[in-house]
Amino acid sequence: MAPPSILVIDDEPDNFDVIEALLSRQDYQLHYAESGETAIASLDAFQPDLILLDVMMPGIDGIEVCRQIKALPRWQLVPIIMVTALSARSDLAHCLIAGADDFISKPVNGMELLARVQSMLRIKHQYDQIQSLSQVQANTIACLQQNLTELQGNLAANLAHELNTPLNGILGSLTLLQNHFDAMERDGILKLINITEQSARRLETLTQKSLIYLELELVANQQKKLDATPTRLSGYVLQAELEARAQRYNRSGDLVFNLATAWIPLPERYLSILFHELVDNALKFSPKGTPITVSSQIEDKQIRISIQDLGCGMTADQIAKVDAFRQFGRSIYEQQGMGIGLKLAQKMTTLVGGEMTLQSNYQHNMTVTLALPTVTA
Numbered sequence: 001m002a003p004p005s006i007l008v009i010d011d012e013p014d015n016f017d018v019i020e021a022l023l024s025r026q027d028y029q030l031h032y033a034e035s036g037e038t039a040i041a042s043l044d045a046f047q048p049d050l051i052l053l054d055v056m057m058p059g060i061d062g063i064e065v066c067r068q069i070k071a072l073p074r075w076q077l078v079p080i081i082m083v084t085a086l087s088a089r090s091d092l093a094h095c096l097i098a099g100a101d102d103f104i105s106k107p108v109n110g111m112e113l114l115a116r117v118q119s120m121l122r123i124k125h126q127y128d129q130i131q132s133l134s135q136v137q138a139n140t141i142a143c144l145q146q147n148l149t150e151l152q153g154n155l156a157a158n159l160a161h162e163l164n165t166p167l168n169g170i171l172g173s174l175t176l177l178q179n180h181f182d183a184m185e186r187d188g189i190l191k192l193i194n195i196t197e198q199s200a201r202r203l204e205t206l207t208q209k210s211l212i213y214l215e216l217e218l219v220a221n222q223q224k225k226l227d228a229t230p231t232r233l234s235g236y237v238l239q240a241e242l243e244a245r246a247q248r249y250n251r252s253g254d255l256v257f258n259l260a261t262a263w264i265p266l267p268e269r270y271l272s273i274l275f276h277e278l279v280d281n282a283l284k285f286s287p288k289g290t291p292i293t294v295s296s297q298i299e300d301k302q303i304r305i306s307i308q309d310l311g312c313g314m315t316a317d318q319i320a321k322v323d324a325f326r327q328f329g330r331s332i333y334e335q336q337g338m339g340i341g342l343k344l345a346q347k348m349t350t351l352v353g354g355e356m357t358l359q360s361n362y363q364h365n366m367t368v369t370l371a372l373p374t375v376t377a
Helices: 013-022 036-041 062-070 089-098 110-183 186-221 235-249 268-284 316-320 341-351
Strands: 005-009 029-033 050-054 080-084 102-105 231-233 255-258 262-264 292-298 302-309 355-361 365-373
Touching (some): 005 036, 013 029, 013 110, 029 036, 036 062, 050 062, 050 110, 062 080, 062 089, 080 089, 102 110, 110 186, 186 341, 231 268, 235 255, 235 292, 268 292, 268 302, 268 341, 268 365, 341 365
Parallel strands (some): 005 029, 005 050, 080 102
Antiparallel strands (some): 302 365, 355 365
């Protein structure tokens, strides 16, 4: 951290020598300007944290110099100590009106000078901290606003479509059944019933995912802890569940497992959702007949779970923008969905103190790695 910068403005070089001698034991950077005009022109070069300003100077006097410096937004918060032989209240009032922060009388007393300089530098440091915090706050608000705007845009672009697609399937099938039931053969009726059921289940899944996402957002925003009821991660049980899901894609033979057993601080339904979403993505976005490897290993009270596929993967930009309700083009593997699966997995992992990382060789492979804490049963 650089030492504080002090600018001394005085038309008498000897006075600067005195101040320099009085402050010599302190770690300050001292700068000298022989006139107000020179000082104002040199502010950017000197970057002062404090200004010691002589009142009685030829040309522009100290009061006017003070007024002009305080009129510059960049330097309004820099404390100015007036060094003056004046003692009349009216003179001191003029200094205050011009924006002076403190006074010290001539001849300058060393202890008094040091005390006032330290006091003003402390105030300046507090100003700087407040400004820094204010800037951080402003940046945070801007970031949140940008994320909110993107989320609203993604919702507007995708939510209506995702809701309407299954609803149209349900309503369209029911309308055909209602209008043509008597003329339809049994196979046609069963086909429409099947379409209706699939659409209803898709709508149910969408609703459940959205509710879980909002539930996790509420936990995160209120800085609450996620229910950490531990669940036993059993390789055999999980393998059976995931193979059943893979059958929906006619790919049960593509799953390869190497799973350790551990207790994880996630409720069973969350842990189930976590794996289902990640494996579903791998099933959707990789070609049939290629392996999807689900593996884990335990290291230092942590289990590292990886799900790897040989599909189209994601670009670095897409990985950086993983968010709920955002879809990414996946070439020939394009699937319907709101892009909520990865975000759900990411939120669950983060809320229990874990970490999710995505690695991809675009158009070749994708690996999702979860680092989750383990607990004792």
